[in-house]
Amino acid sequence: MEHATEQNEVEITVAAALAGVRGRIAKAATAAGRSADAVTLVGVSKVQPPERIEAALASGLRVFGENRVQEAAGRWESLRPLYPDLQLHLIGPLQTNKVKQAVALFDVIESVDRPRLAEALAAEMTRTGRQLPCFIQINTGEEPQKAGVLPADADAFIVRCRDEFGLQVVGLMCIPPADEEPSPHFALLAEMAKRHGLSGLSMGMSGDYEIAVRLGATHVRVGSAIFGTRLQK
Numbered sequence: 001m002e003h004a005t006e007q008n009e010v011e012i013t014v015a016a017a018l019a020g021v022r023g024r025i026a027k028a029a030t031a032a033g034r035s036a037d038a039v040t041l042v043g044v045s046k047v048q049p050p051e052r053i054e055a056a057l058a059s060g061l062r063v064f065g066e067n068r069v070q071e072a073a074g075r076w077e078s079l080r081p082l083y084p085d086l087q088l089h090l091i092g093p094l095q096t097n098k099v100k101q102a103v104a105l106f107d108v109i110e111s112v113d114r115p116r117l118a119e120a121l122a123a124e125m126t127r128t129g130r131q132l133p134c135f136i137q138i139n140t141g142e143e144p145q146k147a148g149v150l151p152a153d154a155d156a157f158i159v160r161c162r163d164e165f166g167l168q169v170v171g172l173m174c175i176p177p178a179d180e181e182p183s184p185h186f187a188l189l190a191e192m193a194k195r196h197g198l199s200g201l202s203m204g205m206s207g208d209y210e211i212a213v214r215l216g217a218t219h220v221r222v223g224s225a226i227f228g229t230r231l232q233k
């Protein structure tokens, strides 16, 4: 009884937050002359307690982002069979020794950022016949500690991923520096994608997803604004 009441409260809180985020996405899309349907909300569930994830599932959210393969496997391998329309996006750095597990678990890989990884992904996808859509992560802020290919290397890398490795590249992804105005980074990503005829743009998080939508985001990755503050980083 006690537990049921608590879960109820979590469900109400998450449902309200989710509705708020969806509403703001729709508003930002409309203001930019875009359709709200053109933006996929990726709920970033990393490090969130199971009851919040269950609440989001109960509210109809089906696209989730995780940044660690191991954590995602622990969480989703049991939930996955219950939600056939679930879509899991890998949004964090991927080590080549986790490629096999990642290709088996995820539906979209958003963090392709180096030739060795692209090659390993392509080989595993060929081996298993699971050709997953991929985003190439661009380090638009050129931050040394951050994953992603540098803007100067991006054009050649995108071409290699498609033509040499045969990956199904659907778009670009970026995480702007935390302490900078995100718009120039979003605009740069959009321009790069356009140059390569890529329609997917994964950009925008809890603090800036409306700006990202105005600048053309097709995927926004929103965690804390839906699920609340993460317990740890």
Ligand SMILES: *Cc1c(COP(=O)(O)O)cnc(C)c1O
Pocket: 044, 046, 067, 091, 092, 175, 205, 206, 207, 221, 222, 223, 224, 225
């Ligand atoms: C954690 C994370 C997010 C979500 O961050 P919030 O600020 O909680 O919305 C989005 N993208 C990536 C790559 C992340 O690691």
